[in-house]
Amino acid sequence: MARYVFSVRFRLDPGSGVRVDPATFETTLxxxxxxxxxxxWLFFRDNLWRGELNAPGHMRSLAEETLGVPVExxxxxxxxxxxxxxAALKAAIASDLDLFNAEDGSEVLNKYFGSSIEVEPEE
Structure with missing residues (x-):
């Protein structure tokens, strides 16, 4: 299944009298x-721009909700x-270019994903 991959930096915030070291960790989500x-399906259009998050604070809040820890x-x-x-993604994009204010599918992919798409060969 296709997936978006993120690097998430979070911290543990234990109760009083408890300390953790390190308190900050990085993981892949x-x-x-x-x-x-x-x-x-339009997650990329709503959250990415040129291969970067268009609203990092919003995504941080979503990650906090998902993971249940403070996300830095x-x-x-x-x-x-x-x-x-x-191929299915490109076809869907090409069938409704008005959704993306673009002239062709390649423009859409570059506009939102930049060069961050990794296509795995079929087995």
């Missing part, structure tokens, strides 16, 4: 990408997909 046409930062790393999923 992956979010499944909805197939084109399904709810949330989130960085978008890449979009991982298979050849078939990538």
């Amino acid at each position: 992956s979010k499944e990408a909805a197939p084109p046409g399904e709810d949330e 930062g989130v960085e978008y790393r890449r979009f991982e997909t298979t050849e078939a999923e990538y």
Whole structure:
């Protein structure tokens, strides 16, 4: 399944009288990408711009809700997909370019993903 990959830096904040060292950790968080046409398939359009998060604070808040820990930062790393999923995404984009204010699918992919798409070969 296609997925968005993020680097997340979070901290542990134990109760009084308890200390952790280190208190800050970094991990990788992956979010499944909805197939084109399904709810949330436009996640990239709403959250990315040229391969970067367009609202890091918002994504940090979402990561905090998801992980249940204070998050210090989130960085978008890449979009991982298979050849078939990538073809479906490109077809969905091309079928409704008005959603993206673009003239062709390549422009859309570059506008939102930059060069952060990794296509895995089919097995």
